[in-house]
Amino acid sequence: MSARDDVLARVRAALSGTTAQGRPTAAGAGPARVPVPRDYRAHGDLAPGSAEAVEVLVDRLEDYKAHVHRADGPTDVARIVGELLARATSVVVPPGLDDGWLSGLTAGTAVVHDARDDPRTPDELDHVDAVVTGARVAIADTGTIVLDGEPDQGRRAITLVPDLHVCVVRTDQVLHTVPEAVRLLAAHPARPQTWISGPSATSDIELSRVEGVHGPRTLHVVLVPSGT
Amino acid sequence: MSRTFLGLPVPRRTGGARTLPDDVDRPGGHGTSSGPGAASDAFGDVPHPDAPLRWGDTFPDAAREALQNTQLRRNLAHATSTIRAKRAAVVDEVPDWEALRDAGSAIKTDVMARLPELLEELERSVVARGGVVHWARDADEANRIVTGLVQAKGVDEVVKVKSMATQEIGLNEALAAEGIAAYETDLAELIVQLADDMPSHILVPAIHRNRAEIREIFLARMGDAPPDLSDVPRELAMAARAHLRRKFLSAKVAISGANFGVADTGTLTVVESEGNGRMCLTLPETLITVMGIEKVVPTYTDLEVFLQLLPRSSTGERMNPYTSLWTGVTPGDGPQEFHLVLLDNGRTDVLADEVGRAALHCIRCSACLNVCPVYERVGGHAYGSVYPGPIGAILTPQLTKSSGGMSGHRDPNASLPYASTLCGACYEVCPVKIDIPSILVELRAREVDADRGRPTGWGAAMKAASFVLSDARRFALAEKAAGLGRVVAGPKGRISTLPPPASGWTRSRDLPAPAKQTFRDWWRDRPSAEPGPPGHDGPEVPPNPGLGDEGEGR
Numbered sequence: 001m002s003a004r005d006d007v008l009a010r011v012r013a014a015l016s017g018t019t020a021q022g023r024p025t026a027a028g029a030g031p032a033r034v035p036v037p038r039d040y041r042a043h044g045d046l047a048p049g050s051a052e053a054v055e056v057l058v059d060r061l062e063d064y065k066a067h068v069h070r071a072d073g074p075t076d077v078a079r080i081v082g083e084l085l086a087r088a089t090s091v092v093v094p095p096g097l098d099d100g101w102l103s104g105l106t107a108g109t110a111v112v113h114d115a116r117d118d119p120r121t122p123d124e125l126d127h128v129d130a131v132v133t134g135a136r137v138a139i140a141d142t143g144t145i146v147l148d149g150e151p152d153q154g155r156r157a158i159t160l161v162p163d164l165h166v167c168v169v170r171t172d173q174v175l176h177t178v179p180e181a182v183r184l185l186a187a188h189p190a191r192p193q194t195w196i197s198g199p200s201a202t203s204d205i206e207l208s209r210v211e212g213v214h215g216p217r218t219l220h221v222v223l224v225p226s227g228t
Numbered sequence: 229m230s231r232t233f234l235g236l237p238v239p240r241r242t243g244g245a246r247t248l249p250d251d252v253d254r255p256g257g258h259g260t261s262s263g264p265g266a267a268s269d270a271f272g273d274v275p276h277p278d279a280p281l282r283w284g285d286t287f288p289d290a291a292r293e294a295l296q297n298t299q300l301r302r303n304l305a306h307a308t309s310t311i312r313a314k315r316a317a318v319v320d321e322v323p324d325w326e327a328l329r330d331a332g333s334a335i336k337t338d339v340m341a342r343l344p345e346l347l348e349e350l351e352r353s354v355v356a357r358g359g360v361v362h363w364a365r366d367a368d369e370a371n372r373i374v375t376g377l378v379q380a381k382g383v384d385e386v387v388k389v390k391s392m393a394t395q396e397i398g399l400n401e402a403l404a405a406e407g408i409a410a411y412e413t414d415l416a417e418l419i420v421q422l423a424d425d426m427p428s429h430i431l432v433p434a435i436h437r438n439r440a441e442i443r444e445i446f447l448a449r450m451g452d453a454p455p456d457l458s459d460v461p462r463e464l465a466m467a468a469r470a471h472l473r474r475k476f477l478s479a480k481v482a483i484s485g486a487n488f489g490v491a492d493t494g495t496l497t498v499v500e501s502e503g504n505g506r507m508c509l510t511l512p513e514t515l516i517t518v519m520g521i522e523k524v525v526p527t528y529t530d531l532e533v534f535l536q537l538l539p540r541s542s543t544g545e546r547m548n549p550y551t552s553l554w555t556g557v558t559p560g561d562g563p564q565e566f567h568l569v570l571l572d573n574g575r576t577d578v579l580a581d582e583v584g585r586a587a588l589h590c591i592r593c594s595a596c597l598n599v600c601p602v603y604e605r606v607g608g609h610a611y612g613s614v615y616p617g618p619i620g621a622i623l624t625p626q627l628t629k630s631s632g633g634m635s636g637h638r639d640p641n642a643s644l645p646y647a648s649t650l651c652g653a654c655y656e657v658c659p660v661k662i663d664i665p666s667i668l669v670e671l672r673a674r675e676v677d678a679d680r681g682r683p684t685g686w687g688a689a690m691k692a693a694s695f696v697l698s699d700a701r702r703f704a705l706a707e708k709a710a711g712l713g714r715v716v717a718g719p720k721g722r723i724s725t726l727p728p729p730a731s732g733w734t735r736s737r738d739l740p741a742p743a744k745q746t747f748r749d750w751w752r753d754r755p756s757a758e759p760g761p762p763g764h765d766g767p768e769v770p771p772n773p774g775l776g777d778e779g780e781g782r
Contacts, residue, residue: 002363003362003363003364003365003369004351004363006363006365007347007363007364007365007521007570007572007576008344008347008348010365010572010576011343011344011347011521011576011579012344013576013580014576014577014579014580014585015340015341015343015344015579032341033338033341033342034334034337034338034341035334036331036334036335036338037327037330037331037334038327038331039324039327039330039331040324040327040328040331040533040536041323041324041327060546064545064549115560116559116560116561117560119560122476122477122478122511123477126473126477139547141546142539142546142547143546143547144547149558149561155560155561155562156506156509156510156552156561156562157510157511157561157562160503160506160507160510160511161477161511178532178535178536179529179532181532182528182529182531182532182535183529183532186528186529189490189493189495189528189555190357190493190494190495190555190556190558191555191558192552192553192554192555192558192561192562193551193552193553193554194506194550194551194552194553195535195547195550195551195552195553196549196550197545197546197547197548197549197550198549199549200501200502200503200549200550201501201502201549202415202465202501202502203311203432203501203543204414204415204416204419204432204434204502205415205439205442205461205464205465206303206306206307206310206438206439206461207307207310207311207314207432207435208310208461210461210462210465212462212465212466212469213415213465213468213469213501213502213503213504214413214469214472214473214476214502214503214504214506214507215502215503215506215507215549215550216503
C-alpha cells in the first residue's frame with residue numbers, strides 16, 4: 001500500500017463511526033460538514049478609501065515604524081520618490097510601474113528593470129539600493145499592504161533583497177478589515193502574495209521588537225488620492 | 229546532572245547516532261550542528277535527543293531540576309510577561325474577537341471531520357498548479373523523502389524556515405547523517421542551532437536565553453560575528469543578517485513548514501517576521517514544504533479568520549511583518565520546483581481519540597505557553613518534547629501513543645498531562661478554543677487506566693483508606709494516630725518529608741500538620757445549646773473549628 005493510501009486509510013479509520021462531535025454518523029453517509037458560525041465582522045465600519053480608513057492605516061503603519069508620506073497627486077508622488085531616493089545609486093522597478101513616479105529621480109540614480117521574463121539574479125538585486133512598487137490592497141486595521149505580483153508590483157524578489165522599499169498606495173485601495181481584503185484577493189488566489197506590515201522585524205531576543213532584519217530595513221509608504 | 233556553561237538543564241538521554249557535516253572549517257559557516265570539534269568548552273556538550281518528542285527525564289524530575297535555575301526563571305518571567313501584555317492589548321482592540329474564536333474553532337472541527345476529502349482536494353489543487361505532493365507515514369519516511377529530494381538537486385546545503393514539523397521529525401539531524409548541512413535562518417532557531425541546544429518555546433525557541441547569553445553564543449560560534457559585538461538586540465539582529473545574507477543569495481534548495489494549506493486553491497501560507505521566510509520561499513530554485521496533515525483549511529476565505537487570530541495571539545502584533553502565500557509554481561517568480569510533504573507521524577492516532585483530537589486544532593501560536601504558570605517557572609526543556617507547555621502536554625503524549633506515550637508510568641510522556649495546575653488560562657487565550665484543561669483531565673484518567681491492575685502506591689493508599697473509612701472504630705483509631713503528625717510537623721506546622729510511599733506526596737508538596745482537635749471531638753465538646761438555624765444568636769463556635777493552627781500549606 002502506498003504511503004498516500006496508507007495515511008488516508010488511517011485517517012478514515014480514525015474517523016470511522018463518529019462525527020467530529022463524537023456522534024455516530026448514519027450508515028453510509030459521508031462525513032458531515034460542521035456548521036461554521038461567521039458572526040465576525042465581514043466589513044468594517046469605515047468605507048473603503050475613506051479619510052477615516054486612511055487615518056487608521058497611517059496610525060498602524062507608523063506604529064510599526066513604516067514612514068508614511070501623503071502625496072496630493074501623481075506629480076507629487078514623483079517629487080516624494082525623488083526625495084526618498086536622492087542618495088540611492090540604483091533602484092529596481094517592476095515592468096508595469098507608472099513611469100511618471102520616477103520622473104523626480106536624479107541622474108545619479110540608475111533605474112534597473114526587472115520582469116518575470118527578464119529577471120535580475122539575487123546577487124544583482126543585492127547591489128541595488130532600493131525598489132519602487134505599487135500595491136494590490138491595504139488593510140487599515142492591521143497596517144498591512146498586500147502585493148500580489150502583478151506588473152506594477154513585480155516579482156517577489158525585488159521587494160525583498162533591496163534594503164529600501166518605496167510602496168505607492170492609492171487611497172481607494174485602503175480597506176478597513178482583513179476579511180474585506182481576503183475577499184478581494186480571493187478573485188485571484190493563485191497569485192503569489194506578500195503581506196507586508198512594516199519593515200522586517202524580530203522579537204526573538206527577550207521578546208523585544210527590533211525593526212530591520214533580513215527583509216528591507218526601511219519601508220516608505222506613499223499615499224496618493226485616487227482618481228488623480 | 230550535566231549543565232551547560234550557561235546553566236541550562238540539558239537532555240540527559242543522549243543521541244548516539246548524531247552525524248555532523250564538516251562545517252567548522254568554512255569561514256563564517258554554521259551547519260546543522262557545529263560538530264564535535266567545535267563543541268567548545270564554553271557551551272559544554274548538549275547532546276541532541278534521538279527522539280524530538282521524547283527526551284530527558286519525566287516531567288516532575290525535569291521540572292525540579294529546572295526550578296533550581298534562577299537565571300532561566302528570570303529570563304522566562306521577563307519574556308512571558310512582555311508577550312502577555314502585548315497580546316492582551318491587541319486582542320482587546322478587536323471587537324469581534326470571540327466571534328473569530330468561535331469561527332476558528334468550528335473550521336478546525338470541520339477540517340477534522342472531513343480530513344480525507346480535504347487532503348485529497350489539497351493534493352489535486354497543488355498538483356494542478358505544478359507542485360508535487362508526497363505523503364509520509366512517519367518521521368523516518370518524511371526525512372527520507374526530503375533527503376532524496378535534496379540529493380536529487382545535487383547540493384549539500386539547504387536553508388530552512390523555522391518549522392515545528394521539521395523539528396518534530398528531527399530533519400536537520402537526518403540531513404546531517406547524509407552529509408547535508410541545514411542552515412536555520414530564523415534568529416531564535418539560529419541561536420539554538422549555534423548553541424547546539426534544543427528549542428524551549430514554539431514561537432521563540434531561544435526564549436530561555438537573554439541578550440548577554442546570545443552575545444556569548446554568537447561570539448563563540450558564529451565565525452563571522454564582529455569581535456566588538458555588544459548585547460544590544462539590534463546589533464545582535466544585524467550580526468545575524470550579515471551572517472545569513474550570502475546563504476540566502478546562493479541557496480538552491482529551501483525547506484519550510486506551513487501555517488495553513490488551503491484545500492480549494494492549493495495555496496500554502498507561511499507567517500513570519502524577519503524576512504528569512506521570504507528569502508527561503510522566494511530566492512531558491514527548489515522549495516520543499518513539510519506540513520502536518522491537520523494544517524489543511526477548507527477554503528481560501530477561511531484565511532480571513534486565521535490571519536486575524538494567529539498574529540495577535542502569538543507575537544501580540546496586529547499583523548506579523550510578513551506573510552507569504554504561494555500556490556504551486558508561478559512561472560518566472562519564485563521557486564520553479566515545489567514539493568509538499570504531507571506528514572502523519574502520529575496525527576491519525578490523535579485523530580482517533582474523540583476527546584483528544586482537539587489537540588490537532590492547534591495553530592501553534594504559543595499563547596498557552598505564555599500564560600501558563602507552570603511553563604513560566606520550569607521552561608520548555610522540562611517537557612522533554614519540541615512541543616512544550618499546555619498544548620505540548622496534550623499533544624506530545626498523544627502523538628507518541630503508538631510507542632507508549634500514554635502507557636502509564638512506564639513512559640516519561642505519560643507524566644505530561646500532570647504538568648498543569650488546571651487553572652484554565654490556556655483555554656481562555658487559545659484562539660481556536662481548545663479546551664486544554666478538560667483534555668488534560670481526560671488524559672490523566674487514561675494514564676491511571678493504563679496502570680490499573682498494577683500495584684501502585686496510590687492504589688494501596690486508596691485500599692487502606694477504604695478499610696479505615698468503612699468502620700467507625702477504625703476511623704477513631706486513625707484519628708488518634710494522625711495526631712502524631714503534629715510531632716512530625718514541628719513548630720512550623722508543615723510536613724515536608726515522609727518515608728515512602730507517602731514521599732510520593734511530600735516530594736513536591738508540603739503536608740499541613742493534622743489539627744489539634746478532630747472534628748468529631750469538636751462536635752462532642754461544643755457548648756450545648758438548643759438546636760436551631762444558625763444565626764447571630766446561635767451557639768458560639770470555637771475559633772478555627774477542626775482545622776490546624778497554620779493557615780498555610782492547606
